[in-house]
Amino acid sequence: MLNPVWLNTFATVAASHSFTDAGRQLGLRQSSVSEHIRRLEESVGRRLFVRDTHSLALTADGEAMLVHARVILDAMAHAQSQFSSPRLRGRVRLGSSDDLALGPLPSVLAAFRDAHPDVELEITIGMTGRLYQMVDAGELDLAVGKRRLGDARGTRLFSGRLEWLAKPGTVVDTTQPLPLILVAEPSVTRGVVLDSLAMSGASWQMVCTSSSHAGCIAAARGGLGLTVRSHFLAARGLAPPVNRAELPELPEVEFIAFCSKHPGRPAETLLQLLENSDLRGEWDGE
Template sequence: MLNLQHLNSFLTLQQTGSFTDAAARLGLGQSTVTQHIQRLEKSLGRRLVARDTHQVRLTTDGEALLGYAQSMLDLDGKVAALFGESRLRGRLKLGVSEDVVANRLTEILEDFIRLHPLVDLELTVALSAVLYQMQDVGDLDLVLAKRHVGETQGRLLYREPLVWLARDPAFILSRSEALPLIAFPHPSITRRVAQEALDGAKVPWRIVCTCGSLSGLTAAARAGMGVMVQPRSMVPEGLREIPADRLPVLEDVEFVLVSRRSADAAMVDALSSLIAARMVPQSG
């Protein structure tokens, strides 16, 4: 019989692509994760992982195992939730800011659904300020979003700088007209920070693209329409950071979890703990 812990290490390795990252996510030593994979390979009599100096990838047999491994862990989670003493059930409404969803939330949601299959999780994606407004009227139980430095609402996860981005910084900055700005619509935290920084430095600017989705803003920036602002760990592929001495310095932003006071504490705590354990800045 296959060991579920070994299967969990196998799936986590596939998601992270690294024994070091898999071990950190699981809270295990790297040697332990390696042993789990070796024992899984021995029990199946097949090589599941190909290793070289640059990356970890699955073999054909490893790819074939993926779906079965996920199904077995899902079933285990459902049984544990059904018969466990502290099983969670009910509806939990989560709000997440657009840029966080685009970067690092998938694995967190997958794990929560597997661990708590009786919880009906609803996800809303919007601008941070909009999510806070929805929470104020009771439409969201937990919000994962940004706040300005100095604000106090929520549980601080981490803080990081905002940076200016463009496809070709030298070309954009060589143009004599007002700086072309690509931004989320009001009330966007990153838009406000960018505009206040430019106004404070008396740099003329104009909005050339407004879009509520990060994918839309990124497409405009990749097309060379102008500059956009993002947290440094969330720089989209194809864009380059503009040197710090060419445009005004942007203030940092903080990523926080904010729970609604009347929300189910057990469900909120379970998801909050999972997010807090996984939400660490990633180099962009």
């Protein structure tokens, strides 16, 4: 059993290169420092220091033990800080675009809920353009959605290239206008796709408009036409067209988080968790 008191004494001695200096820092007598090191060495069955009258150095086992000691002590300090601080309470009014809500967001919310069970989550799903408006109006504390590359608003979480998706096995007739299935305005994805098609000179026809990405996915599964999504958020039951190389290339979009002017501590805590989470991956949205 690695006693954390012994580990702390060991790490302090290793840093100061002196039993006397370590005792002074820890408020211990030198005999107590020596006793802690002796008991630690006995518990692991290894010599941790090479000592003589003039020098003190770590052995190879001591170097290895120092790595473990730092990890253990850091983890204990983190745990103590978390559980000694007041429990986070309140409410977060969170907005999310539905593609993120159908993809990676639930795992982040689960981690937040585990860490802060006393915080109430109120979630609104909508197009990013509408979420901007709600944040500005003070109706949401925090939102996650998309922005065009080059836009400055929000904190970047990750970026992903948009890709064409359709019913598996679809071969697109490129001699005809592309049959598009897109979300309604205000939509960052819709704007990016139509701008990209205009720049490429491609012709298109809007065959289906939906208020949500879920609706677009359903229509594409039915074989109505082409929809788009970030390749990090690929939807189950859809696949790139067989001749996707013949279709216009689509750009990247950035997935972001953005806060109200006065979000409050619960929302700021969730934002920090979002910033530190890897939201990229293969997500099977329904």
